Amino acid sequence: MPIYEFQCRQCDSRFETLLRSSDVATCPECSSEDLKKLISAHAVGSSRPDTPCGSAPCSPAPMCGMGGCGSG
Ligand SMILES: [Zn+2]
Incomplete structure (x- = not known):
């Protein structure tokens, strides 16, 4: 939810x-x-760090460590 x-x-007052x-x-x-609806802090700031692989289309970082990137 x-x-x-x-x-x-x-x-x-503010509340969640x-x-x-x-x-x-x-x-x-x-x-x-x-009430005024605020934007949840969880929803913003989803800046994703650059993948160590760099170029390949393996956007989720965990994929890089699973051999799905750079080897194919
Ligand atoms: Zn109130």
Whole structure:
């Protein structure tokens, strides 16, 4: 289940909550539904380090160590 982060517009508290697709989040502090959805820190910053192989199309780094890259 995805975790979403919200900021309450009423009391300004921030919190994370698990939400199913049709659930409505409420503030744990004041029970307000007037929330601002924040982008989770987990979703951004997925910068992938360069593969040691460099040129080959083995984009997930773990593939490089499995002989799938550079030998074929
Ligand atoms: Zn609140």
